[in-house]
Each structure stands twice: as structure tokens, then as C-alpha cells.
Amino acid sequence: MREQWARRIALLTGQLVLLMAVLFAVMQNPIEPTTATGGGEQPPAAEALEHIDLDPKDIEAGFQVYQRKTCARCHSIAGKGNPRNPLDGVGARRHAQALRDWIIGADVLQTVMPARAFNIKQAYRELSDDELDTLLIYMQSLRPATSRPIQAEPVVKPAVVAAGEGGNCLTCHSNAGHMMQVVIPPAAPPEDGCAAAPSRPAFLNAFVNKEFTATVHGEIGCTGCHGGDASAEEKKTAHTGMKVAEAGCADCHSEIVELHDSSLHNTMNGMAHALKLRSGEDNYHKLGTVWNNDCASCHAGCSDCHLTLPTAVGGGLIKGHAFFKRPPMKDTCAVCHGSRAGAEYLGQWQGYEADVHYEASMHCVDCHNNDLHGDGQTYTNRWQVSGRPQCTDCHAALPNKTTKAHDIKHQDVSCQVCHAQPYQNCFSCHTSMKEGEYQRRAGHKRLGFKIGRNTVPGYPYSIVTLRNNPVARNSFDHFGEKLLPHFDDYPTWKTTAPHNIRRVTKQNRSCDSCHGQEKLFLQESDLEPQSSDANQDIITPPARNLEQGAQY
Amino acid sequence: MKIILSATFWISIYLALVLAPLAVLKLGEVPPGSGFWWDFSMAMGFAGMAMMGVQFLLTARFKRASSPFGIDIIYLFHRYLAVMAFAFIFLHFLIIRLDNVDALGAINPLHAPWYMTTGRIALLLFAILITTSLWRKKLRIHYDEWRMLHIALAVAAFLLALGHIEGVGYYIDAPAKRWLWSGYTLFWLLLIVYLRLIKPWRMSSRPYRVTEVRQERGDSWTLALAPQGHQGLSFKPGQFAWLTLRESPWQVKEHPFSFSSNATDHDGLEFTIKELGDFTRTIKDTQVGEIAYLDGPYGVFSIDQYPDASGFIFIAGGVGAAPIISMLRTLAERQDARPLWFIYANNEWDNVIFREELETLKQRLNLHLVHVLKEPPTDWQPDDVQYESGFITPALLKKVLPGETRKYECFLCGPKPMSDAAQQGLHALRVPMDQIHFELFDMV
Numbered sequence: 004m005r006e007q008w009a010r011r012i013a014l015l016t017g018q019l020v021l022l023m024a025v026l027f028a029v030m031q032n033p034i035e036p037t038t039a040t041g042g043g044e045q046p047p048a049a050e051a052l053e054h055i056d057l058d059p060k061d062i063e064a065g066f067q068v069y070q071r072k073t074c075a076r077c078h079s080i081a082g083k084g085n086p087r088n089p090l091d092g093v094g095a096r097r098h099a100q101a102l103r104d105w106i107i108g109a110d111v112l113q114t115v116m117p118a119r120a121f122n123i124k125q126a127y128r129e130l131s132d133d134e135l136d137t138l139l140i141y142m143q144s145l146r147p148a149t150s151r152p153i154q155a156e157p158v159v160k161p162a163v164v165a166a167g168e169g170g171n172c173l174t175c176h177s178n179a180g181h182m183m184q185v186v187i188p189p190a191a192p193p194e195d196g197c198a199a200a201p202s203r204p205a206f207l208n209a210f211v212n213k214e215f216t217a218t219v220h221g222e223i224g225c226t227g228c229h230g231g232d233a234s235a236e237e238k239k240t241a242h243t244g245m246k247v248a249e250a251g252c253a254d255c256h257s258e259i260v261e262l263h264d265s266s267l268h269n270t271m272n273g274m275a276h277a278l279k280l281r282s283g284e285d286n287y288h289k290l291g292t293v294w295n296n297d298c299a300s301c302h303a304g305c306s307d308c309h310l311t312l313p314t315a316v317g318g319g320l321i322k323g324h325a326f327f328k329r330p331p332m333k334d335t336c337a338v339c340h341g342s343r344a345g346a347e348y349l350g351q352w353q354g355y356e357a358d359v360h361y362e363a364s365m366h367c368v369d370c371h372n373n374d375l376h377g378d379g380q381t382y383t384n385r386w387q388v389s390g391r392p393q394c395t396d397c398h399a400a401l402p403n404k405t406t407k408a409h410d411i412k413h414q415d416v417s418c419q420v421c422h423a424q425p426y427q428n429c430f431s432c433h434t435s436m437k438e439g440e441y442q443r444r445a446g447h448k449r450l451g452f453k454i455g456r457n458t459v460p461g462y463p464y465s466i467v468t469l470r471n472n473p474v475a476r477n478s479f480d481h482f483g484e485k486l487l488p489h490f491d492d493y494p495t496w497k498t499t500a501p502h503n504i505r506r507v508t509k510q511n512r513s514c515d516s517c518h519g520q521e522k523l524f525l526q527e528s529d530l531e532p533q534s535s536d537a538n539q540d541i542i543t544p545p546a547r548n549l550e551q552g553a554q555y
Numbered sequence: 556m557k558i559i560l561s562a563t564f565w566i567s568i569y570l571a572l573v574l575a576p577l578a579v580l581k582l583g584e585v586p587p588g589s590g591f592w593w594d595f596s597m598a599m600g601f602a603g604m605a606m607m608g609v610q611f612l613l614t615a616r617f618k619r620a621s622s623p624f625g626i627d628i629i630y631l632f633h634r635y636l637a638v639m640a641f642a643f644i645f646l647h648f649l650i651i652r653l654d655n656v657d658a659l660g661a662i663n664p665l666h667a668p669w670y671m672t673t674g675r676i677a678l679l680l681f682a683i684l685i686t687t688s689l690w691r692k693k694l695r696i697h698y699d700e701w702r703m704l705h706i707a708l709a710v711a712a713f714l715l716a717l718g719h720i721e722g723v724g725y726y727i728d729a730p731a732k733r734w735l736w737s738g739y740t741l742f743w744l745l746l747i748v749y750l751r752l753i754k755p756w757r758m759s760s761r762p763y764r765v766t767e768v769r770q771e772r773g774d775s776w777t778l779a780l781a782p783q784g785h786q787g788l789s790f791k792p793g794q795f796a797w798l799t800l801r802e803s804p805w806q807v808k809e810h811p812f813s814f815s816s817n818a819t820d821h822d823g824l825e826f827t828i829k830e831l832g833d834f835t836r837t838i839k840d841t842q843v844g845e846i847a848y849l850d851g852p853y854g855v856f857s858i859d860q861y862p863d864a865s866g867f868i869f870i871a872g873g874v875g876a877a878p879i880i881s882m883l884r885t886l887a888e889r890q891d892a893r894p895l896w897f898i899y900a901n902n903e904w905d906n907v908i909f910r911e912e913l914e915t916l917k918q919r920l921n922l923h924l925v926h927v928l929k930e931p932p933t934d935w936q937p938d939d940v941q942y943e944s945g946f947i948t949p950a951l952l953k954k955v956l957p958g959e960t961r962k963y964e965c966f967l968c969g970p971k972p973m974s975d976a977a978q979q980g981l982h983a984l985r986v987p988m989d990q991i992h993f994e995l996f997d998m999v
Contacts, residue, residue, distance in 0.1 A: 005628045005855075006995065007988075012566055013635035016573060020643065022607065023577045024598030030581065031588030076668065077662025085658040086589035087725060119724055123668060 056142050067345040068134045077123070080145065094143040102142045106135065108377045110174045158318075171233045172225040177213045182206035198301070198339045200316035203275075208312075208319025215324040227251070238259065252305045259376055260305065267375030267385060268303040276383040281474070281487040289483055293434055296441035301339060308335045315339055327366060336367045342448075343427050343470075347503035352450060355424045358503050370396075386459045386498075389511035394418045408511065417457075417464035421511040425452040426468075430531060431475035434482065446473055455525040456541040459498045469525055469541065470499035476533050491536035497526055507523025518545050562623040569609065576605040579735050580726050596650035597726060603643035604716055606636055607681070610709070611743045615750050616853065625855035627995040634688070641685050644716075648678055655751075669723040670722020673715040679708050680712035693800075697833060706807065711745065714740075743919050755804035758848045761785050765845045766823065768838070773906030775829040775874055776838045780847055781822060788852060791859040792818040792885040793878040793966065798826060798849025802840060804848045810834050813878035813968075813994075814852070818859075818885040824849070827908065829874035856966065856994045858882050861933065864964040868956065870947065871975045872969025873901060873908070878994070879911050879968060887919040895920055896963075897956060900927040900947050900973055902937070914939070923957045952980035958982040967993035 067076075075084025080091060087214040097105065104112055108124025116124070130138065175181050188205035215221040219440035226233045228248040236243035263269055275298070279287045300315050309314045311320055321327065321334045326342030330336060348367075350357025354496065360370070368375065382388050398418075431446035449481040455469040472495050479486045510517040517523060524545050530538050577598060588594050613633040621629045644674050651658055663974060664672040687694060717740050717789065720727060727736050767779035778798075781787075790796070797809035818827035830836045858867055869879045876899060886895065901907045904926075913924055922955040943951055965986055967977045974993055980992050 005625060007632060009624075009628045009632045010635060013632055013639060016570060016606070016636065017639045019574060020602040020639075023574055024595055024602050024643075027577060027580060027598040028591045028593075028595035031585070031594040032591050033588075073657075073660040073666070075657030075660075076671070078659070079655075083657050084655065086593055086655070097567075117728075119722075162884070220604070310614065467761075 008395070019043055020108050021457070057144050061137050061140040062144045064133075065139065065144075068130070068138040068140055072127070072130075072138075079122070090142065090145055093145050095146040097142075099139065099143065101217045104216065106138060106142070109214055109216075110171065111177060113174075115213065133366045144222065167188045171235065172231075173211055173213060173216070175238070179206065179210060179336065182210045186210075198313065200312055200314050200319075200338060201334060201343050205319070207323075208317075210320065210323055212323025212325065218326070220326050221324075223251075247375035249304050249306055256305075262377045263305070263378055265381055266375060266378050267382060268307075268375060269377065270381065271298055271302055272382060273384040273440040274298040274301070277472075277474075280493055281489045281531065282479075284489055286483075286486045286488065289486060290372075290479060292441050293479060297434075297443055303339065309340060313339050329366065332366050342429070344502040347424075347426055347501055350501075350503070352425075352427075353368045355450075355503060356429040356505055359505050382461050386462060415465040417467040417498075417500070418463075419468045419501050420454050420464075420466060420498075421453070421502070421517070422506065422508055423468055424498070424505060424508060426470060426501040426503065428471040429473035430454075430471055432473035432478055433475070434479055436481060446475065452523060453496065453529060454523050454543070455496060456543050457498050458494050458541060462498055466543065467498045468501055469496040470501070473494050475531075476535070493535060494537040495531075495535050496538050497542060521545055558623050565620050565623060568620075571714045572609045573605050575606075576735070577602055579732060582731065585836065586725055586728065590648055592654045594825035596647050599643045599650070600647035600720075603640045603647060604713075605739075606640035606643070607709075607713055607716070608739055608743050610637060610640065611713075611746050612745040612842065613900070617745055617851065618853065621853065621973050622855070623995075626853040627856075631995055637688070640796070642682050644678060644681060648674075649938070651819060662895065666783045668722065669779045670719050673722065673735060674719035677716035680708050680715065684712060694939065698810075699834070702807055706747075706751075717931070738995075744758070750805070751805065754850070758799070758804040758850055761848070763787075763824070763849060765841055765843055765847060767843060768841050770839070771827060771908050772910060773829065773873065773901070773908050775827055776841075777825050777827045778838060778841060778847075779816075780826075780849070782824075783846070787821050787824065788849065789821055790814050790818055790824075790998070791857040792853035793857035793859075794854040794884040795856075795878070796849045796853065798840075799848040799850075801845065804850075809848070809850060811853075813854075813881065815877040815881050816884065817888050818881060819888045827874065827877040827880070829908075831874075854994065856968070856992055858886070858964070860964070861990075863963045864893070867896070867961040868960065868963045868965040869895070869897045869898055869899075870952075870965065870967045870973075871897070872947070872973040873906075875968035875970075875973075876908055877968075879966065880912070882966070883913075883916050883920065883922070887916055890919075892921055894957075894963075895922045896956060897922060898925045898927060898947060898952065898977075900929075902929045904928055904932055923955075925950065945982070947976050949976065949980035949983045952977065952983060956984065961986045961990070963990070965991045967991065 020494075069080075077085050078088045078090045079086045080089070093102070103109070105116075107128045107130070108116065108121045113121055121332070127135075171289060175185075183204070183206040186206040186209050220228075224233070225231070228251040230244045230246040231241055231242050232244060235243075275287075275294070276300070278290065282290060301313075303313060303315075305317075307318075309323070309327050311318045312334055316338055321331060327335075333345075333349070339345075344389055346352060348353075348358045348361050351362065370392035372392075374385065374388040374392070378389065380389065385391060415423075428451050429446060429448050433444045433446065435442045435444060451471075453469045453471075454466060457465050457467045458469070474487075474490075474495060476487065476490050476493055510520065510523055521544075525538075525542050527539075527542065560740045580598070581599060610633055613629055613636070616626060624632075660671055661667040662675070667675075678831070687701060687704060687708075689697060691698075695702070717736070717923070720736065727733055762783045763780040764783050765778060765970060766781045767777070769777040769779070771777055784949050788796075793813070795811050796811040797811050799806075799809040802808040812826040812828055813826060815827035816823060828835050828838045830838070857930070858864070878901075879897065883895070883897070888894075897913070899913075904910075907928075909925065913922075915920060917924055924941065926940060927947050929946065930940055933940060941955075944954065945951070960981070961984065965977075965985075967974050967980055969977075977994075978991060982988075
């Protein structure tokens with residue numbers, strides 16, 4: 004009696020458990036599972052791989068490694084092996100370096116992979132170079148049969164990127180928490196208003212996104228550009244033997260790098276020229292300290308635009324070591340050119356609007372496309388650069404029938420005179436030494452708008468907007484008296500092209516808005532005491548011979 | 556009715572314990588499935604483990620949970636379920652082995668992941684566990700050694716299999732599920748602590764002293780125990796207890812024996828034990844004054860389960876008379892007038908245990924005593940002894956039992972051939988199944 008009941012309940016239990024198990028399996032697999040195509044136990048036929056440059060022999064060898072290392076314990080290909088981690092099509096999904104990292108559980112993946120998987124993968128670091136290479140090729144051969152042909156990824160040989168090389172570097176550099184603790188914020192740039200770094204956490208300067216390793220530059224490996232010792236496990240040895248990474252740019256981009264030698268971003272000739280005109284050749288050499296610590300610090304190399312914040316503000320990776328073909332404007336261009344063109348263009352002055360071109364989503368390089376990388380010619384200043392941007396590159400030259408103001412009478416007037424808004428002027432910067440360190444002391448700044456005569460030889464307009472430059476008669480007195488003997492030969496108010504263009508401005512609403520506004524024109528009273536005598540020559544009174552109330 | 560409710564309750568608890576781990580797999584964030592057979596296999600693994608876990612509970616001798624069924628049946632249940640759970644666990648392995656052999660990876664433990672190795676070892680240990688239990692005697696494994704082996708294998712296999720689950724960790728990779736499985740493991744470990752440490756400790760604080768070792772007929776010995784510094788225990792006549800003799804309660808060397816004494820006498824507990832096995836052959840060497848420990852009482856083989864019965868039929872063979880004599884002694888003490896039949900089978904007249912006492916009990920009770928002797932002495936014709944020759948058979952029972960047999964509760968205790976024959980005979984006499992009671996023993 005009791006025996007029968009015991010048997011019945013035992014059987015009932017077994018049946019219930021079986022039912023639950025079937026239910027579980029059905030619920031977990033609501034639709035008939037489809038096994039992925041591609042891959043397969045047999046290496047794909049050679050002709051299927053025509054478009055990718057993989058040797059069928061290598062694929063076969065890689066398949067053998069896959070078998071030997073019982074990868075199917077955790078992975079499946081074409082339904083064979085553990086279905087939880089299918090590898091079908093992985094060759095199309097992952098880059099060569101990423102595949103390598105995933106196979107060996109590179110340190111970069113420590114926070115990406117499940118800890119369990121990461122630990123298991125560590126064992127595969129012991130694969131020989133040959134095994135790893137062929138296994139990688141086998142993985143690359145696993146592509147969906149239906150996918151469009153994919154360009155072959157070069158298989159990076161361990162000779163270029165040692166296994167886990169990026170790994171050791173990235174153990175620290177990709178660990179945000181760690182970087183936050185160890186990165187010292189760079190010294191704030193001098194408050195002269197020329198350049199200002201965007202405000203952001205300092206650790207970003209040295210933080211490398213793990214995904215970088217999967218990019219073209221990432222494949223070179225950290226030490227490929229930076230030197231140092233990737234196998235080291237602590238910072239000091241790892242950083243020993245590091246070199247200037249930029250030296251490596253020429254390996255691939257030799258043409259651009261060569262031209263860049265002549266670029267004003269590299270030569271800084273504009274500054275040197277302006278200084279030399281006033282100091283003369285002899286005195287110029289006495290200003291070496293100024294040049295080295297100040298002017299030359301604005302030098303821009305490859306990375307200053309394409310990788311990091313400009314060195315002038317302390318540098319630092321813009322975004323996890325991402326390279327930018329088109330420099331991010333606000334993080335690069337506008338950082339060095341921030342107090343003038345940058346702030347104007349972006350509309351950062353309160354009460355004034357941004358440049359209409361910026362509002363139309365135009366980037367600096369949309370106009371400045373010829374003058375940044377250099378063309379092999381040595382120019383002494385930007386006004387000379389052949390192919391430098393002109394408004395008329397896009398906007399037809401005068402006379403233009405659309406508005407009377409674009410008539411023959413105004414053909415000597417630069418575009419900005421009518422279409423720019425007030426802009427920044429800097430006055431009387433000084434130099435000094437403090438505790439043996441070179442110092443620049445900013446003078447004062449003022450937003451203003453002044454019209455006067457052109458100061459640039461060869462400039463196509465005679466009436467232009469003028470901007471005051473910060474040099475003063477006694478700017479360099481700390482380094483000796485009368486170091487600028489030719490100060491009075493050149494004006495401090497100079498032709499400028501403000502980058503805050505609007506179609507309608509305060510001064511172009513009517514004839515009187517300009518012709519009747521004397522304060523728009525540089526006047527005697529605008530000049531600082533001790534101002535350069537040459538400023539007198541560029542003052543032009545407003546043209547008065549207008550009919551009263553004349554309207555365009 | 557109360558018993559049925561209670562039984563239903565405990566069976567529900569059991570089913571919940573077995574099925575909960577499977578249900579929990581579907582709670583919270585569930586990783587995607589990997590094909591029907593794969594997931595069915597995984598479910599089999601989890602189910603098998605849940606059942607294996609509850610196995611510890613089944614043999615923990617919880618009096619309350621076992622009382623509606625009788626603890627002997629719980630052991631039977633334990634045995635059925637062990638086979639079933641092992642079948643599930645083996646299926647778990649077999650499905651993957653057939654469906655997707657690549658996913659098993661390397662067999663060589665040097666190359667295989669540790670959790671696959673623990674899984675394999677656990678499967679092997681479970682197999683050994685089952686084999687040594689189902690065929691202990693054929694394998695000639697000593698009972699005490701088998702028990703130690705059984706516990707060690709069970710714990711080792713269970714822990715290794717848990718390691719396998721934890722190591723693979725696919726379906727339990729959520730904090731809640733990990734908690735559940737950790738909790739489950741902890742529960743079984745605590746159970747083992749309770750069984751092997753706390754319960755023995757409680758037993759050790761309630762010792763008994765051997766007051767008499769009395770020889771009985773038929774190579775049997777009666778061991779009389781008296782509680783030392785405590786109240787002793789009260790049992791229902793027919794129940795049994797686990798006896799530990801000459802060992803500490805921690806050594807897992809206890810053996811189950813039926814009480815043979817009068818249940819109304821709390822000061823003297825008696826067990827009548829026949830020399831049959833390794834342990835029972837040593838009973839006669841027991842000295843008066845030795846310390847013994849008891850875990851009990853257990854069992855539902857008792858007249859007290861059926862207080863309203865109109866009479867009782869007892870059928871026993873050899874030392875199977877021990878629980879019967881306890882019931883008869885108790886009934887006599889209670890001056891019970893209900894009609895009683897005792898069909899008592901033995902090989903030889905000289906070996907009939909309690910022979911003389913049964914004669915005196917006949918005076919005090921309404922007892923119809925029928926001896927069944929395999930080899931009765933030739934030319935033997937005693938006056939006051941009713942006896943039959945041969946074995947207990949349906950025909951014999953029909954002959955000696957009253958016509959209204961189906962009114963009475965029947966208690967069988969003896970070797971399996973006797974018990975089977977008696978059951979057949981009672982069925983033939985239209986005795987309802989639920990009136991036939993017998994202890995299942997000698998399962999391992």
C-alpha cells in the first residue's frame with residue numbers, strides 16, 4: 004500500500020520534473036533555432052574567399068588549432084559546438100586585432116568580456132605565434148556567405164604588435180578610474196587670452212579608449228609610435244625609452260608631413276616677421292627667450308590638430324586617442340585662435356552673433372583648405388599665402404546688382420567693413436621674468452570695431468577693419484632698452500578680417516549707419532599714449548560727401 | 556484524515572523543493588536559449604541536482620515529516636528518487652554527448668576547464684553511489700563502511716556538481732539565482748551539520764545503560780536498556796529506533812532495531828536481536844553497564860495507529876516477532892479484550908523466540924496463536940499448541956484465520972518470501988490493502 008504510493012509519488016515527481024524541463028527548453032527556444040550559415044567544420048572553399056586574401060592552407064591550419072584547443076567547448080560554428088557563443092560570421096564582425104585580443108583575452112577586454120570568459124581566455128596566451136596567426140586567419144575566414152565582399156584586413160604579425168602589447172599599456176591608460184588618480188592636470192596656460200583650453204577632466208588627456216586598438220592607427224601598437232616598454236608592468240619601466248610619437252607620422256603620411264614643414268603653423272613666420280620688422284635683425288636675436296617661451300610655443304604639429312588639444316594649452320588626447328582627419332574645431336582651431344577668430348566665429352561674445360558661416364555648419368577647414376598644411380613655399384605671413392580663403396571664392400565679386408551698396412563706389416571697401424561685428428582688440432602686453440621664469444603679462448582687451456586704411460601690402464581693399472595688436476613700445480623692456488627701434492615705422496592697428504560675418508550689421512542698415520557714425524572709424528582719440536607714429540597714417544575720416552538721408 | 560492532510564502537505568513541500576530550482580531559472584534576466592535539446596539537457600542537469608539535494612533531507616529522519624508515511628517508506632522513496640535523479644543527470648550528459656559532442660571539450664583534466672572536470676567526476680561519483688547502494692551485498696561491502704562511503708560520496712559528488720554549475724554559470728549568472736543556489740548548497744551543508752554533529756550531540760546527552768543481556772531462543776539476545784539521568788523515550792508498540800553500541804554517536808555506526816518491550820514501561824527498553832549480520836553477532840558480547848545511545852522512535856508499524864480496529868492479525872517469521880511481542884505485551888498490559896491472531900513461522904520448535912511467554916500471554920489475551928514450523932519434530936503432538944507444518948501460504952492462512960478476516964488490521968514482519976506469501980493470502984481473503992501493514996527493511 005504505502006510502497007505503491009511511494010512509487011507513484013516518485014514517478015509523479017519524475018514526470019513533473021520532466022515536464023518542467025521540457026517547458027523550460029521550449030520557453031527558452033520559442034522559435035526553431037536557425038543555425039547560422041558560413042564557417043562550418045570544413046574550412047570554406049577557396050573560391051568563396053576570392054575577395055579576401057587568406058591562404059586556404061592557413062585556414063586549414065587554423066581550423067586544426069581550433070579543433071586541437073577544443074574551442075567548441077565554448078563556441079559553435081555552423082551549429083557544432085556550444086551554441087551559446089557562435090562564431091559564425093565573426094570574421095566579418097571583428098577586425099583582425101580585435102579577433103586577436105578576443106582569442107587571448109587581452110587586457111583591453113578585461114572589463115568588456117565576462118570575467119569568466121576572460122579568465123578562460125588567459126590560457127590561450129600560451130598559443131605559439133604560428134598557432135595564433137593561423138587561428139586568426141581561420142576566424143577571419145568565418146564570414147556570412149551572403150555578406151558583401153569585405154576588403155581584406157591585413158593580418159598584423161606579432162612582430163609589429165606583440166601579443167598583449169597594447170594590453171599592458173592599456174591596462175592603465177584605458178582604466179578611467181586609474182587615470183583619474185594619476186593624471187596631473189597641466190599647468191593653466193598664461194592668462195593672456197590668446198589661447199584657452201576647454202574645461203574638462205584632466206584624466207582625459209591620457210585616457211585611451213580600448214576601441215582605439217581596433218583602428219588603423221591602433222594596429223601599429225602603442226610602442227610603435229611612442230616607444231617605451233609594453234611588456235613592463237609598472238609605469239617607470241614602461242615609460243622608459245619613450246619618444247616623440249609625431250616623428251612616426253611621416254612613415255605613412257610623408258607627403259603631408261613634408262609640406263607641413265613650410266606651413267605657417269610650423270614655421271610661425273608670421274610672428275617672427277612682425278617682430279623682426281620692429282626689432283631689426285640684431286635685436287631680434289636678443290629676444291630669444293621671448294621667442295622660445297612664447298611665440299614658438301604656438302607651433303602646431305600633426306597631433307595638435309588631429310589627435311590632441313594644442314600643445315600650447317598643455318595638450319592632452321581629445322577623445323581617447325581617436326585621430327581626426329577633420330580636426331574638431333572647438334578643441335583644436337578655436338583653442339589657439341580662441342580669443343579672436345575662434346570666439347568671434349562661434350559667437351562667444353555676449354551681445355553679438357556667431358558668424359553666419361558657423362550657423363551654416365561650416366568648419367574652419369571649409370574655407371581654410373589650402374593654407375594649413377603648407378604648399379612647399381615659405382611665406383612670411385598669412386596674407387601672402389597663395390590660395391588663402393577670400394570671400395569672393397564663393398560670393399561673386401563686386402559690382403553686384405543685388406544691392407546698391409555693392410557698387411563701384413565701395414569696391415575698395417573690404418567685405419568686413421560692412422558685414423563684421425565688433426571684435427576683440429588687445430593692448431600693450433609686457434614681458435618679465437619671475438623667479439627665473441619667463442612671464443608674459445597681458446595688457447587689457449576691448450571689443451571694438453574700427454575702420455581705417457589697409458596696412459597689408461598687396462591686400463585688394465584700401466578701406467578695411469583694423470584690429471589693435473598687443474605690442475607696445477616698451478613690451479620687451481625687460482630684456483633691454485629700445486629693442487624695438489622700428490616700432491614707429493609700423494602701425495599697431497592692422498588690417499584684420501573679423502570672423503563674425505552677418506549679412507545685416509549695425510553699420511550696414513543705411514548709409515548713415517556707417518557714414519554718419521564717426522566712432523566706427525579709427526580716430527586720434529582711439530590711439531593709446533605712446534602709440535606708434537605709423538597709426539596716424541591709417542586714420543581715415545568717414546566719407547562725408549553724401550546726400551543727407553541717402554538710402555541704398 | 557489528519558494523516559492524509561499531513562501527508563499531502565509534506566509531499567507538496569517535497570515537490571516545491573524539487574521544482575523550485577527549475578522555476579527559478581526562468582526568473583529575472585534569462586540568457587537566451589541555445590536550442591531545444593541543449594536547454595532540455597541543461598534543465599535535466601538542474602532538475603537532477605535539485606532532486607539530489609533533497610535526498611539529503613529525505614534521510615535526515617525528521618520525525619514530523621516522516622510520521623505520516625513511516626520512515627521505512629521515506630528510505631524507499633529516497634531510493635526511487637536517487638535512481639531517477641541519476642537518470643536525469645546522466646541524460647544531461649548524454650544529450651550533449653550525442654547532440655553536440657564538441658561542446659564537451661577535452662576530457663583530459665589537464666586541458667579541460669576545471670568545472671568540466673568536476674562535472675565529469677561528479678557524474679562518476681553519482682554512478683558509484685548508486686551502484687554501491689543498489690548492489691551493496693553483491694559487492695560485499697560492510698554495512699558500516701557502506702554508510703560512511705555513502706555519505707562521503709554523496710557530499711563529494713554534490714559539491715563537485717555544484718562546482719560544475721557555478722563554473723559554467725550560464726543560467727545562474729544573476730545575483731538572485733546565485734543566491735538561491737548558494738542558499739540551496741548552504742541548506743544541505745547545514746543539514747549535514749545537523750545530522751552529523753547536532754543530532755549526535757543531542758543523543759550523547761541522553762545516554763542509556765545496558766541493564767541486562769539475556770539469551771533467547773534461536774541465537775537471539777535481548778538487550779535491556781535503562782535511561783541514565785533523563786526520562787527516556789516513549790514509543791508506540793511496533794516502532795523501532797537506531798541503536799548505537801560501543802561507539803560514540805558521532806561515528807555513524809547506528810543500527811535500526813524494533814523495540815520488543817512493553818510500551819507502557821518507560822524505565823526499561825528492550826530490543827530482541829538475532830545474530831544475522833556483522834553487528835548483530837556482537838550483541839552477546841555486550842556487558843551490563845555499557846553505554847548505549849538511541850535515535851527514535853520511528854515507524855508506523857503499530858497497533859496504536861489504528862485505535863479503533865476491531866481486532867489484529869499478526870504474521871511474523873523468526874525474529875520478526877520482536878515488534879509483535881512488543882504489541883502483544885502492551886495489549887496484555889492494557890488488558891485489551893479484542894480478538895488477536897498470531898501466525899508465527901519458524902524453522903524449528905527449539906528456535907521459537909518468546910515461545911514460553913507467548914503461552915502465558917494466551918492466558919491474558921484473546922489470542923489465537925498458530926505456530927508454523929518448517930520442520931516440526933516427528934511424532935510430536937503437544938496438547939495446547941496449535942501448529943502447522945511447512946511455510947506460510949495463502950492456503951494455510953485461509954485455514955487458520957477467521958472468516959471475517961477483512962474486519963481486522965494485519966501486521967506482517969518477516970523475511971521477504973514470507974511477507975509476499977502472507978500478502979497474497981490476505982488479498983485472497985479480501986483484506987483491503989490499507990489494512991495490511993509491514994515494515995520495509997533490508998533495503999540496502
